Amino acid sequence: MVHKLSLIVNGIKRTVEVKDNEILLDVLRDKLKIKSLKAACWRGECGLCTVLLNGKLVKSCLVLAVEVDGSEIITVEGLVKDGELSPIQRAFIEHGAFQCGFCTPAFVLASHQLLIENPNPSEEEIKEKLGGIICRCGTYLEIIKAIKSASRFYQKK
Amino acid sequence: MSFGSPYFTLPEFTYHKPKTLREALELLEKYGDEAKVMAGGVGLIPFMKERLISPTHVIDIKEIAELKKLEYKKGEGLTIGATITFSELEKYQLLKEKYRALYQAVKLASDNIIRNRATLIGNICEAIPWVDGPIPLIAYGAEVEIKSLDEVRRTPVADFIKGPVEIDLKPGEIVTSIHLPDIPEEAKSGFLKFNTGSEFALLNIAAYLLITAKKKDVRLVYGAISSKPARALEAEKILLRDGDLNALISMAAIKASEELEVISDVLASEDYRRHLIKILTMKLLKELVEEV
Numbered sequence: 225m226v227h228k229l230s231l232i233v234n235g236i237k238r239t240v241e242v243k244d245n246e247i248l249l250d251v252l253r254d255k256l257k258i259k260s261l262k263a264a265c266w267r268g269e270c271g272l273c274t275v276l277l278n279g280k281l282v283k284s285c286l287v288l289a290v291e292v293d294g295s296e297i298i299t300v301e302g303l304v305k306d307g308e309l310s311p312i313q314r315a316f317i318e319h320g321a322f323q324c325g326f327c328t329p330a331f332v333l334a335s336h337q338l339l340i341e342n343p344n345p346s347e348e349e350i351k352e353k354l355g356g357i358i359c360r361c362g363t364y365l366e367i368i369k370a371i372k373s374a375s376r377f378y379q380k381k
Numbered sequence: 382m383s384f385g386s387p388y389f390t391l392p393e394f395t396y397h398k399p400k401t402l403r404e405a406l407e408l409l410e411k412y413g414d415e416a417k418v419m420a421g422g423v424g425l426i427p428f429m430k431e432r433l434i435s436p437t438h439v440i441d442i443k444e445i446a447e448l449k450k451l452e453y454k455k456g457e458g459l460t461i462g463a464t465i466t467f468s469e470l471e472k473y474q475l476l477k478e479k480y481r482a483l484y485q486a487v488k489l490a491s492d493n494i495i496r497n498r499a500t501l502i503g504n505i506c507e508a509i510p511w512v513d514g515p516i517p518l519i520a521y522g523a524e525v526e527i528k529s530l531d532e533v534r535r536t537p538v539a540d541f542i543k544g545p546v547e548i549d550l551k552p553g554e555i556v557t558s559i560h561l562p563d564i565p566e567e568a569k570s571g572f573l574k575f576n577t578g579s580e581f582a583l584l585n586i587a588a589y590l591l592i593t594a595k596k597k598d599v600r601l602v603y604g605a606i607s608s609k610p611a612r613a614l615e616a617e618k619i620l621l622r623d624g625d626l627n628a629l630i631s632m633a634a635i636k637a638s639e640e641l642e643v644i645s646d647v648l649a650s651e652d653y654r655r656h657l658i659k660i661l662t663m664k665l666l667k668e669l670v671e672e673v
Contacts, residue, residue: 225395225396243393244393244394244395244396244439245390245391245392245393245394245396246391247390247391247426263389266388266389266430267427267430268423268426268427268495269580271492271494274494280468280497281493281494281497282494282497282498283423283494283495283498285426286421286422286423286426286427286495286498287422287426287498288391288396288422288426288439288441290396291396291398291422291441291443334494352493353493355492355493356491356492356493356494356495357494
């Protein structure tokens, strides 16, 4: 059966047709052309397909597309406002918090959500909250530095 | 992006999203063992990708209001509905204060993104030998409530899990909730997990300890050591004796490491797991006793 989904993706209303057995990750990447999410492990272990689904981080490789009709989805593309990078994106650049960049969209999105929920996280909290995402290059220390430095922008909010 | 390999795609099925439990039960009755219930999907979807199971009907229970129950009643205990996620449990203050072992297990289960979707009941129904959820539940003597169109029954979590990926659930039935009995103020409980960076626990252990002048009640539960969670009944008996508690703890830890059925596998040898049982039992019990 084909379902017509209506979604708000990064603030824009989108409609898309999906079958019962389609995975949200594939629909976002291949049908809606959101390429920041990466398909890497396909089984919920690496977290590179993480999106914000109705305000909660989820791994989109473990979500059926048909489940999320009517939902709001935010990916890292949605953090850019009027062409300006968000503070957390700038902090990642300033601290060189990536090497190959494959995991960066997921880490930026999860870091952004972490700072919204807790603008002044301890190092332990950062590690705990990002524990579900894997950086194959091992830039974790720089990521932690970037989050700490961006935290002041979230405190002002 | 399907590369044509099963690993990246899901088998074909019909998706259902019932609004009421009655509707869900009718679907289960109709499709029998061709149907699978899905809540968070974090267990079901990978299993389906790997074609370990290929249900032709997937019944999503997330919209069913009566399964969203999370409620504590003094004297009766805690009820956790089938769609309550680990994240919701983590934020539930009462769990931290009263059911510490479950709180600690919830915090250590998988990662915090998975926990936004994964449900405790899904975790139990997976019945994978190294998962964390069942261990504290068995320590509290929790029961699962199971419904079908014409029956409601309760069974202890310890009996519900029959073996690896094998549970006491017939076609047409659904686990609607878990009930944890109320526990006395003086009772202590805790959970420890030993893993080496992977999600697979080499050992997880929960302890429930009530030691007062009037009453003694002890439960020690171990996971990831064999085909299903197990209690160390002889070690529990040692802790019920009178005497120096620290000495009893040492004796109980040694007894537990000897009495339990333990397997060897690629993650750890039997000897290593027995060693872990001894060390972690001692560590956990000492922590709990120091709190008393």
